[in-house]
Amino acid sequence: MPEEPGLILEFPLEHYRFEIAGEASSKIKQVVRQLGVNAQTARRISVCAYEAELNAIIHAYGGFMRVRVLPDRTELEVTDAGPGIPDIEAAMREGFSTAPDNIREMGFGAGMGLPNMARSADEFEIRSSPENGTWIRMLVRH
Amino acid sequence: MTLREMAAALELTIVSDTAALDQPLAGGYVSDLLSHVMGQAKAGQVWVTMQGHQNIVAVASLVGLGAVIVTSGVEPEEQTVNKAIEQEVALCMTKLPTYEVAGRLYQLDTAGK
Numbered sequence: 197m198p199e200e201p202g203l204i205l206e207f208p209l210e211h212y213r214f215e216i217a218g219e220a221s222s223k224i225k226q227v228v229r230q231l232g233v234n235a236q237t238a239r240r241i242s243v244c245a246y247e248a249e250l251n252a253i254i255h256a257y258g259g260f261m262r263v264r265v266l267p268d269r270t271e272l273e274v275t276d277a278g279p280g281i282p283d284i285e286a287a288m289r290e291g292f293s294t295a296p297d298n299i300r301e302m303g304f305g306a307g308m309g310l311p312n313m314a315r316s317a318d319e320f321e322i323r324s325s326p327e328n329g330t331w332i333r334m335l336v337r338h
Numbered sequence: 339m340t341l342r343e344m345a346a347a348l349e350l351t352i353v354s355d356t357a358a359l360d361q362p363l364a365g366g367y368v369s370d371l372l373s374h375v376m377g378q379a380k381a382g383q384v385w386v387t388m389q390g391h392q393n394i395v396a397v398a399s400l401v402g403l404g405a406v407i408v409t410s411g412v413e414p415e416e417q418t419v420n421k422a423i424e425q426e427v428a429l430c431m432t433k434l435p436t437y438e439v440a441g442r443l444y445q446l447d448t449a450g451k
């Protein structure tokens with residue numbers, strides 16, 4: 197079956213590149229707003245994109261984000277080949293973070309990224325292992 | 339009261355002056371943790387923080403904040419200021435501690451409501 201049409205955006209995410217961190221998410225927000233997605237929904241998409249982007253940059257030596265914007269929904273898929281998350285259930289808890297001190301000093305490491313994604317997305321799936329890194333898929337209905 | 343009038347009342351130094359400052363003052367949010375701001379702050383609010391590095395601009399822009407006030411004499415990094423100007427994020431700084439900024443901001447915001 198042919199894939200549904202939609203606008204596809206792809207972003208490589210680079211490890212510890214704080215000077216460009218958030219740019220992928222800003223681009224995504226800009227595009228969905230231009231396509232007529234309302235401000236509240238664009239905010240939910242921004243939260244999903246930003247938190248996944250920063251996690252790949254901070255915890256996973258970088259990764260890749262693929263976003264598909266369809267008339268009724270936006271799908272985000274973020275993959276990395278990082279160390280994986282040993283205990284996903286623990287990582288999903290508000291306040292859980294392994295961010296090192298130098299990262300915390302910059303205001304990261306509240307342990308709110310994954311909970312923010314799960315709350316903002318209508319569908320949230322995560323898979324992770326030390327061999328394959330982390331894979332996250334989120335869907336936000338418009 | 340506009341954000342610009344608020345900045346004058348608090349004697350803030352405006353380091354990135356954008357049209358956002360002409361919006362009305364509509365509440366604030368205080369945190370130094372970026373994911374709390376990302377998850378909780380509302381569009382149009384003023385964000386009070388001691389973080390001065392460049393990632394505050396991405397957060398402010400994504401949330402659509404009215405302005406960011408960097409407190410306690412923290413000097414926003416040069417890239418932070420440049421990015422704020424580029425992305426049209428209003429950015430102010432002050433020597434006042436967060437506590438005092440938040441208290442005065444709250445008074446201005448709720449006066450007459």
Ligand SMILES: Nc1ncnc2c1ncn2[C@@H]1O[C@H](COP(=O)(O)OP(=O)(O)OP(=O)(O)O)[C@@H](O)[C@H]1O
Pocket residue numbers: 247251252255256276278279280281287288292293294295303304305306307308309310311330372373374
């Ligand atoms: N892509 C990833 N690869 C490896 N570990 C991850 C990844 N994403 C999250 N983690 C782990 O899960 C923890 C919780 O992630 P979460 O995003 O909720 O919080 P945080 O990134 O530590 O802090 P915050 O997002 O609030 O700045 C992280 O501290 C890290 O241990």
Ligand SMILES: [Mg+2]
Pocket residue numbers: 247250251305308309310
């Ligand atoms: Mg995170």
